[in-house]
Amino acid sequence: METAELKKQLKEQIVKFLNLLSVKPEDIKDDEPLFGEGLGLDSIDSIELIVLLSREYGIEIKDPKEGRKILVDVNTMVAYIEKHRTK
Amino acid sequence: MFYIHKTTCISPQQTFSAVDIEHLNEPVNNKFQAVEPSYEGIPPGILRRMGKAVRLGVGAAMPLVHHSTQPPDGIIIGTSMGGLEDCIKFLNQVIEYNEGMLTPTNFVQSTSNAIAGQLGLLSKNKGYNITHVHRGFSFENAILDAAMLLKETPGTNYLIGGVDEISSYNYNIEYLGGWYKKEIFSSKDLYTPGSVASIAGEGAAMFLVNDQSTGAEAQLKAIHIFQTEDIATVGNQLRQFLEKNLPAGEKPDLLLSGENGDSRFLKYYTTCETLTGNDITIARFKHMMGEYPTVSSVAVWLACEIIKQNALPQHMLKSKSPDRDFKNILIYNNYKGLQHSMMLVSKAENQ
Numbered sequence: 001m002e003t004a005e006l007k008k009q010l011k012e013q014i015v016k017f018l019n020l021l022s023v024k025p026e027d028i029k030d031d032e033p034l035f036g037e038g039l040g041l042d043s044i045d046s047i048e049l050i051v052l053l054s055r056e057y058g059i060e061i062k063d064p065k066e067g068r069k070i071l072v073d074v075n076t077m078v079a080y081i082e083k084h085r086t087k
Numbered sequence: 088m089f090y091i092h093k094t095t096c097i098s099p100q101q102t103f104s105a106v107d108i109e110h111l112n113e114p115v116n117n118k119f120q121a122v123e124p125s126y127e128g129i130p131p132g133i134l135r136r137m138g139k140a141v142r143l144g145v146g147a148a149m150p151l152v153h154h155s156t157q158p159p160d161g162i163i164i165g166t167s168m169g170g171l172e173d174c175i176k177f178l179n180q181v182i183e184y185n186e187g188m189l190t191p192t193n194f195v196q197s198t199s200n201a202i203a204g205q206l207g208l209l210s211k212n213k214g215y216n217i218t219h220v221h222r223g224f225s226f227e228n229a230i231l232d233a234a235m236l237l238k239e240t241p242g243t244n245y246l247i248g249g250v251d252e253i254s255s256y257n258y259n260i261e262y263l264g265g266w267y268k269k270e271i272f273s274s275k276d277l278y279t280p281g282s283v284a285s286i287a288g289e290g291a292a293m294f295l296v297n298d299q300s301t302g303a304e305a306q307l308k309a310i311h312i313f314q315t316e317d318i319a320t321v322g323n324q325l326r327q328f329l330e331k332n333l334p335a336g337e338k339p340d341l342l343l344s345g346e347n348g349d350s351r352f353l354k355y356y357t358t359c360e361t362l363t364g365n366d367i368t369i370a371r372f373k374h375m376m377g378e379y380p381t382v383s384s385v386a387v388w389l390a391c392e393i394i395k396q397n398a399l400p401q402h403m404l405k406s407k408s409p410d411r412d413f414k415n416i417l418i419y420n421n422y423k424g425l426q427h428s429m430m431l432v433s434k435a436e437n438q
Contacts, residue, residue, distance in 0.1 A: 019135045042132060044192060051190045 007078050014074075017052045018045050030074045038073070046071055053077075058086030088234045088310065089245075089296045090303035090435055093154065096388040097121050097147045098290035100375050108392065109400045111274055111375060117267060118253055119288040119377030128153060129209070136192050137205070138170035143291040144202035144250035145209065151246060151295050152210040159295065160243040161215030162203045163232050164250060165225035167380030169199030169218075172254035202250055215245075223422020225249065226384040227312045230430075234310075237298045248293035249384025258287055266378075266423065268348070274374040274402070277348040285347040288377020292384035294391075303435035305391045308332055308415075311429045321427055322358045325419070328429050329363075333415065338367055339431065340411045341393065343386055345420030347373040352424040359419045368411070370403040383420045383428055390416040390432035 001009075011025035014034075018041065032038040035046070049071050053059040059081065061067045070080045096102040099119035100112055112122065126134055126146045137145065144164060152159070174197035180189055195201065200218040207216045215236070219228035226249030233245040261267055268284040277286065300306070309332040313324055333339065342363050346356040360369055370393075376385050393399045393413050418430040 021135045022131065040132065044136070048190050048192065051188050054188045055184055 003078060003082065006081065007074055010074060010078060010081070013052055013056060014049070017048050028074060033073055034071055049077075053081070056087075057081050057084075059084050088230075088307050089237050089298055090300050091294050091296050091305045091307060091387075091391055091432075092303050093151050093295040094293065094304060094388050094391050095147045095150055096290065096292040096385060097124065097143050098292070098376055098385055099288060102290075102385075102388070103147070106392065108375070108389070111400075111402055113274055114272070114286050114377060117271060117286040118258065119286060119375075120253065121289050121291075133205070133209070136196055138173035138193075138196045138201075138252070139254075139289075140166065140168070140170040140172075140250055140252040141196055141201050141205055143252060143289070144248060144293075145205050147250075147291040148206050148246060148248060148293040149209065151293050152206065152212070155244070155246075155295055157244060158210065158212055159214065159246040160240070161217070161233070161236060161245045162206050162212060163215070163217055163219070163229045163245055163247045164200075164203040164206075165219045165221075165227070165229035165248070165381050165384065166199050166202060166250045167220060167222050167225045168251055168254070168257055169220070170197035170201060170252065170254075171257050172252065173197035175254065175256045206246070223380045223383075223420075223426035224312050224428065226381040227310060227428045227430075230307065230310050231312075233296055237296075241298055244295065244297040246293060246295055248291060249381030250291040251289055251379045251381045253287045253289045253379070261287070272348070277374040278346060278371065279348070281350050282348060283350055285349045285373065285378035288373070288379045288382060290376060290379075290382070290385055292388040294387070300436045305394045306433045306435045307387070308431040308433045309429075310431075313427055314425055315427065316425060318354050318358050321355050322362055324427070325359055325362050325429060328431075329417070332431050337415075338363060339415045339417035340367060340413050341399075341416045342367055342369045343390055343393075343416055343418045344369055344371050344405065345373060345383065345386065345418070346371050346405075347378045349424075352421060355421050355424065355427070356419070363417065365406070366408050368408045368413075369405040370399055371405050372403060374402070380422055383418065383430070386418045386420060387430065387432060390418060390430075394432065394434050
């Protein structure tokens with residue numbers, strides 16, 4: 001899968017998994033921070049994103065420190081998915 | 088028992104903010120879905136995680152919490168099912184993902200006490216917080232709880248309410264159990280004689296209550312609940328209820344009947360109508376709200392509205408007696424022909 005296509009798919013999954021009612025996938029910028037001032041996600045959302053990676057891409061994140069580096073924005077998530085996906 | 092000071096209701100009708108119960112919204116495919124407001128005041132991050140029952144309950148209650156002069160000493164909610172839709176979503180994930188990693192959101196939001204819990208968290212209310220889950224008596228037990236607390240500690244305030252949602256799971260199970268009609272019915276056809284089962288409904292009604300009459304909208308004078316399938320018992324219990332709670336020789340001005348279009352249970356409602364006599368007005372409400380375990384909370388909300396307006400919409404009338412002010416309203420409801428409740432809602436003494 002091309003990187004651009006993977007980014008589009010991931011954005012759709014983020015909106016669906018987190019039930020972001022007022023956000024369209026195309027509204028999420030690739031380098032927009034997921035937490036804090038960007039998309040404004042919180043700690044419960046980080047669990048949802050970890051589950052998303054596990055279910056959709058077969059990626060298990062066990063170390064919270066590792067998670068902090070991956071769940072920064074769409075770019076960092078896609079880079080990690082491309083490197084570690086098992087499905 | 089206690090005084091009702093402020094009320095809100097989210098229902099299939101226009102009962103929230105700009106109230107208009109003259110206009111009748113019709114059920115769609117035998118389901119009376121609630122008309123949901125925009126839920127201003129609930130942070131979007133929290134709102135997006137809420138299941139429907141939680142949205143309805145919290146959405147109905149928040150205006151009362153915000154506008155009350157002093158925070159309630161307790162939050163007491165009655166719900167039979169809680170957020171069943173999300174509960175089933177969670178359980179389905181166990182199968183769908185082969186017992187793999189699960190997220191807690193659906194589960195946390197689907198428990199029956201999520202409504203009262205979220206209300207406590209959002210309003211930073213650390214007082215008494217409890218949820219009653221007794222099928223058709225859930226809301227009635229919330230009332231009894233508040234009444235007992237007020238007797239124990241006079242001068243306190245409570246937020247009480249009844250909430251239930253239509254979930255695809257409970258609708259299908261109840262439909263297969265013969266509780267919902269097989270043919271499509273409109274509001275005006277609901278009470279067609281000889282037809283069994285009813286139509287589904289959902290909603291949330293909330294009340295701020297205390298023992299102070301000043302500024303009260305209405306008074307909940309008495310409540311009585313019991314389980315029986317025996318018509319004679321229903322008649323006897325009603326007779327005793329009225330004798331005990333109304334001055335000798337007086338009758339209620341209005342019977343607000345929970346008749347639901349199910350001919351199997353019409354006998355109970357007819358018994359009440361016969362006992363109260365043909366000189367009082369009889370009104371029905373399930374052609375507006377549908378049938379669900381905590382619909383009696385909406386009946387109490389309607390009674391408060393009727394007392395406030397001293398009038399009721401034409402479509403609610405089953406029979407009308409000569410002009411009489413609505414000072415005492417008797418609500419009789421039964422759930423599945425077994426759980427019976429009687430409530431007397433009266434004009435507050437200062438009104």
